[in-house]
Amino acid sequence: MNKGEIFASMVFAFLLLSVGYSSSHEEEEADRITALPGQPNVSFQQFSGYVTVDQVAGRALFYWLTEAVQDPVSKPLVVWLNGGPGCSSVAYGASEEIGPFRLNRSGSGLYINKFSWNILANLLFLETPAGVGFSYTNRSSDLLDTGDQRTAKDSLEFLIRWLDRFPRYKNREVYLTGESYAGHYVPQLAREIIRYNTKAMHPIDLKGIMVGNAVTDNYYDNLGTVTYWWSHTMISDRTYRQLLSTCDFHGQKESKECESLYAYAMDQEFGNIDQYNIYAPPCNNSDGTGFTRRMLRLPHRPYPVFWQFSGYDPCTEKYAEVYYNRPDVQKALHANTTQIPYKWTACSETLNQNWNDTEASILPIYKETIAAGLRIWVFSGDVDSVVPVTATRFSLAHLNLSIEIPWYPWYVKKQVGGWTEVYEGLTFATVRGAGHEVPLFKPRAALQLFKSFLRGKNLPRS
Ligand SMILES: *[C@@H]1O[C@H](CO)[C@@H](O)[C@H](O)[C@H]1NC(C)=O
Ligand SMILES: *[C@@H]1O[C@H](CO)[C@@H](O)[C@H](O)[C@H]1NC(C)=O
Ligand SMILES: *[C@@H]1O[C@H](CO)[C@@H](O)[C@H](O)[C@H]1NC(C)=O
Ligand SMILES: *[C@@H]1O[C@H](CO)[C@@H](O)[C@H](O)[C@H]1NC(C)=O
Ligand SMILES: *[C@@H]1O[C@H](CO)[C@@H](O)[C@H](O)[C@H]1NC(C)=O
Ligand SMILES: *[C@@H]1O[C@H](CO)[C@@H](O)[C@H](O)[C@H]1NC(C)=O
Numbered sequence: 001m002n003k004g005e006i007f008a009s010m011v012f013a014f015l016l017l018s019v020g021y022s023s024s025h026e027e028e029e030a031d032r033i034t035a036l037p038g039q040p041n042v043s044f045q046q047f048s049g050y051v052t053v054d055q056v057a058g059r060a061l062f063y064w065l066t067e068a069v070q071d072p073v074s075k076p077l078v079v080w081l082n083g084g085p086g087c088s089s090v091a092y093g094a095s096e097e098i099g100p101f102r103l104n105r106s107g108s109g110l111y112i113n114k115f116s117w118n119i120l121a122n123l124l125f126l127e128t129p130a131g132v133g134f135s136y137t138n139r140s141s142d143l144l145d146t147g148d149q150r151t152a153k154d155s156l157e158f159l160i161r162w163l164d165r166f167p168r169y170k171n172r173e174v175y176l177t178g179e180s181y182a183g184h185y186v187p188q189l190a191r192e193i194i195r196y197n198t199k200a201m202h203p204i205d206l207k208g209i210m211v212g213n214a215v216t217d218n219y220y221d222n223l224g225t226v227t228y229w230w231s232h233t234m235i236s237d238r239t240y241r242q243l244l245s246t247c248d249f250h251g252q253k254e255s256k257e258c259e260s261l262y263a264y265a266m267d268q269e270f271g272n273i274d275q276y277n278i279y280a281p282p283c284n285n286s287d288g289t290g291f292t293r294r295m296l297r298l299p300h301r302p303y304p305v306f307w308q309f310s311g312y313d314p315c316t317e318k319y320a321e322v323y324y325n326r327p328d329v330q331k332a333l334h335a336n337t338t339q340i341p342y343k344w345t346a347c348s349e350t351l352n353q354n355w356n357d358t359e360a361s362i363l364p365i366y367k368e369t370i371a372a373g374l375r376i377w378v379f380s381g382d383v384d385s386v387v388p389v390t391a392t393r394f395s396l397a398h399l400n401l402s403i404e405i406p407w408y409p410w411y412v413k414k415q416v417g418g419w420t421e422v423y424e425g426l427t428f429a430t431v432r433g434a435g436h437e438v439p440l441f442k443p444r445a446a447l448q449l450f451k452s453f454l455r456g457k458n459l460p461r462s
């Protein structure tokens, strides 16, 4: 090559680079949220939109990134997933748990959550799988045969393509977090990433995972759950004994006798409590229709859990369904650009009721992720009766991990925030007085937990 040719090829290379740069930059800019309706002024940047994960079926997953308040470039990327299966991370994680905004009572505006996790990290809320929230599929049969495997594969595809759209996040530390049925999604996605990384040119720098009130192992979870019901006086000695002697506890199919015992416990003995926080008042519809109940099924339970709108303000999900169905909100979020033929809901009952692909136990994945050297934290709000702390303790006990730091109370603002025990490869922590959605019920304690997790430090002893 002569000088001219060298120069020409350099210019050409430069053009290629800048085209590559600007196209992803443009895509990123197209996803920028200027401001959401009713949003207070904030200093951090936000982006949201769709990433196609399957071209043939036409599946696209919706995400919402809220960057860290200060110095986002130096902070990790934290993915948050909600469970259900079928529930939205926008509805729960973003709007009532760890996100920067809370919805006000009329669904007409937002206010700042002063315990938001974006004080410490960049938060990526992903609605997964397709059919959840704004995430959609053009092949309607997808809604009837989705399960754990497709969720993990599509979520990995999402992450890979999302990182292409946001190259500045490419070498960032990544953490996966979530709660409830995300006790399946988070470890399963971690396993997909670990496998992907073995052959990837640009591996994803996955550092750790953290799950709360996490569905973990069918048998130990179910056994731990009825034990919680009994030890928290929700059921009689007789029902407890009968459940133990009649039920198999291994899967969603149980004998008629067992199912009727579950039904008896819930209908005759529980009373009108919020199962997700047994000491909180349930939501009372202002229209006088009484208490809202929506049926949700955990795939390893024979009997559905009635999802009662829950929380300190027990009606928050209703505000979410008002707010996120507003056309101006959807426009600001770049959501529902293809006229999805049904309304946005906090949970998809269609997905939930057709969820047949479910792994019986996540414990083997923990073995794999521990071996891979990930930081693993499992926490539990101790007044949840749906995936209660006893379920988690029974499950974790069967990992047979040796104790590194024995059980001790941890503190937040001079109060016992909960208890913790550190095992070889895994940290367990309870959150005292928190229901199923820990960051909703105990926001300050949850933020402390998140801070200790990110720093890889044990929870404070005082
Ligand atoms: C928000 O920012 C806009 C534009 O910078 C400004 O006009 C407005 O007064 C601010 N509002 C508040 C409440 O700070
Ligand atoms: C789904 O179909 C709509 C309408 O044909 C189209 O605009 C959209 O791009 C499709 N989505 C995906 C992910 O292929
Ligand atoms: C909700 O927020 C909107 C916009 O900020 C505000 O106009 C409205 O008064 C708020 N409503 C309530 C009940 O707080
Ligand atoms: C529920 O709301 C109705 C109508 O607003 C009211 O009459 C009733 O007393 C409320 N019940 C409870 C338990 O708060
Ligand atoms: C999408 O928009 C259409 C109107 O264009 C609306 O009827 C539908 O409820 C919306 N669906 C979702 C999931 O937001
Ligand atoms: C999945 O399971 C549900 C409930 O057991 C059943 O009604 C549905 O037909 C099943 N779907 C498939 C695709 O097997």
Ligand SMILES: *[C@@H]1O[C@H](CO)[C@@H](O)[C@H](O)[C@H]1NC(C)=O
Pocket (backbone or CB within 6 Å): 363, 364, 398, 399, 400
């Ligand atoms: C834990 O140890 C018990 C008894 O030694 C064994 O049966 C079980 O398979 C072990 N669990 C795991 C997950 O390795």
